[in-house]
Amino acid sequence: MDTAVTAKKKWWAGGYSPFNVSYGKLMMWYFLLSDAFTFGALLISYGTIRFSSPSWPDPNQVFKSFPGMGHADLPLMFVSLMTFILIMSSVTMVLAVHAGHMRDKKAVAKWLTWTIIGGLMFLSCQAWEWTHLYHEGAWWGRNPFANVDGTAASTNFTNFFFTITGFHGLHVTSGVVLNIVILANVLKGTYEQRGHYEMVEKVGLYWHFVDLVWVFVFTCFYLL
Amino acid sequence: MAHTHSAEGHEPAHVDSSTKTIWKTFWILLGITIFEVGLAFLHLEYNFMPRVALNGIFIILTIAKAFFIVAEFMHLGHEIKNLIMTILLPLLLFVWFIIAFLYDGDSWKRLRDDLKPGTPVEKTLVAPAESHH
Numbered sequence: 001m002d003t004a005v006t007a008k009k010k011w012w013a014g015g016y017s018p019f020n021v022s023y024g025k026l027m028m029w030y031f032l033l034s035d036a037f038t039f040g041a042l043l044i045s046y047g048t049i050r051f052s053s054p055s056w057p058d059p060n061q062v063f064k065s066f067p068g069m070g071h072a073d074l075p076l077m078f079v080s081l082m083t084f085i086l087i088m089s090s091v092t093m094v095l096a097v098h099a100g101h102m103r104d105k106k107a108v109a110k111w112l113t114w115t116i117i118g119g120l121m122f123l124s125c126q127a128w129e130w131t132h133l134y135h136e137g138a139w140w141g142r143n144p145f146a147n148v149d150g151t152a153a154s155t156n157f158t159n160f161f162f163t164i165t166g167f168h169g170l171h172v173t174s175g176v177v178l179n180i181v182i183l184a185n186v187l188k189g190t191y192e193q194r195g196h197y198e199m200v201e202k203v204g205l206y207w208h209f210v211d212l213v214w215v216f217v218f219t220c221f222y223l224l
Numbered sequence: 225m226a227h228t229h230s231a232e233g234h235e236p237a238h239v240d241s242s243t244k245t246i247w248k249t250f251w252i253l254l255g256i257t258i259f260e261v262g263l264a265f266l267h268l269e270y271n272f273m274p275r276v277a278l279n280g281i282f283i284i285l286t287i288a289k290a291f292f293i294v295a296e297f298m299h300l301g302h303e304i305k306n307l308i309m310t311i312l313l314p315l316l317l318f319v320w321f322i323i324a325f326l327y328d329g330d331s332w333k334r335l336r337d338d339l340k341p342g343t344p345v346e347k348t349l350v351a352p353a354e355s356h357h
Contacts, residue, residue, distance in 0.1 A: 011306055019307040029311055040318055044325050051329030054336065060268055075268065080261050084254070091250045094297050098243060208297045212290055219286040223264055224279050 028202045032209045035171075039213050042167065043220050046160040055147035057157050059222050062145050065132055079222045082125045083214065089118025090211040097204045100197025105186060108197060112183045115207065119176040126169050130162070138162075161221060168217055171210045178203045249296040256285050 011018040019026050050056050060075035067078070092114040099107035137144035143158040182203050191197045260282060266272035295301030300308055337343075 011304070019310065020304045021307060026307070029307070033311055033314060036315065037317075040321065044321055047322070048325045048329035051326050052332035052336070054333060060264075076261050076264055080257065083257055087250065087253050087257070090293070090297055091246060094246045095243070098246065205298055208293055211297070212293045215286055215289045215293065219260075219282055223260060223282045 022198060024202055025198065025205070028205050032205060035209065036213075039164075039167070039216070042160075042164050043216060046164060046220065049156050049160065053154070053156065055149040055151055055153075057143075057145040057153050058148045059224075062133075062138075062157075063129075063222060067128055076222060078125070078129065079218060082122055082129075083218055085118055085122045085125065086211050086214050089115050089122065090208055092118060093204050093207045097197075097201050100191070100200040103192075103197070105189070105192055108191075108200060109183060109186050112179055112186060112200070116176055116179045116183065119172055119179065119207075123169060123172055123176070126165065126172075130165075133158075164217060165221070168210070168213055171213065175203070175207050175210050178206060245296060249292050252292055253289055256289050260285055 011020075017023070017026065021029075063079055064073050064075040065078065066072065066074045092111045096108050096111035096115060099111055133139075138158045138161075140159055140162050141155050143153050143155045145153055145157065147153045182199055185191060185199065186197075191199060263272070263278060263281065267275070267278055272278075300311065
């Protein structure tokens with residue numbers, strides 16, 4: 001095992017990966033790095049526009065609804081629930097990866113299934129939130145919410161909100177699809193035959209990244 | 225290829241403690257999120273803390289959460305230094321990216337304030353006078 005020799009190991013001398021991970025995993029990391037810049041660019045442009053605006057809508061006035069609670073004023077509650085669901089699905093994903101290390105096919109399938117359910121729950125929440133905002137008159141190019149100082153707001157607020165949460169939701173969607181593909185392979189016994197569950201680790205990296213992005217979206221749109 | 229999963233021999237040994245770390249990380253993430261939401265509520269209800277300080281705390285806590293997700297869930301904290309650096313060093317570009325663009329946005333706002341209709345004319349007259357000094 002590579003890591004057994006540590007102090008004198010020449011990582012760049014060739015013969016093994018200088019990063020001590022497989023090609024596929026390294027490329028997943030690089031893809032996520034590039035994706036981080038994509039999301040970073042979106043969030044920073046949102047920040048730039050917000051900084052350049054004399055006033056901005058108060059998120060607590062906009063995101064205050066909860067399914068089944070009618071017009072009750074509940075800022076932060078629904079988005080906290082969404083955050084909790086996504087963190088929870090991240091945990092079930094690590095548990096799936098962990099089960100993969102143990103070569104425990106049943107446990108991998110179980111935790112992957114929970115992760116998929118978590119992803120679908122998150123997407124349902126987002127669908128509800130979007131629908132609700134749409135019925136309040138918010139959409140790309142339409143912003144019914146006034147600025148904090150009472151002046152009429154531009155459509156920047158809704159444009160950025162729908163674009164960035166939409167792009168994130170798209171990532172969650174493709175993550176769920178990938179998880180389903182991997183789950184099918186697990187059940188077929190593909191990885192059991194291959195001798196390792198590294199594919200679970202790779203989609204796991206992607207899934208955690210989606211959670212990571214949400215942490216920033218949560219802060220930028222709902223807290224700040 | 226073979227070396228990536230050659231850890232099987234020693235895997236089960238550190239695996240047991242591993243679920244403990246997973247749950248610990250989960251509680252940390254949940255705790256930070258609840259703390260953030262709690263602070264936001266305190267600010268909403270009792271106007272607790274100036275907005276700027278609150279935002280600073282939110283950003284620091286967000287970065288803390290990001291650290292735990294990347295280091296523990298994505299396991300980057302347990303990889304070798306080469307991998308950690310190849311991922312983290314490019315992210316340093318964000319330091320410039322954030323400062324430069326937010327500063328730019330702010331300067332646009334100041335320009336708009338200075339140039340909006342009804343802005344006192346004296347302001348524009350004072351500028352050339354001062355440039356003679």
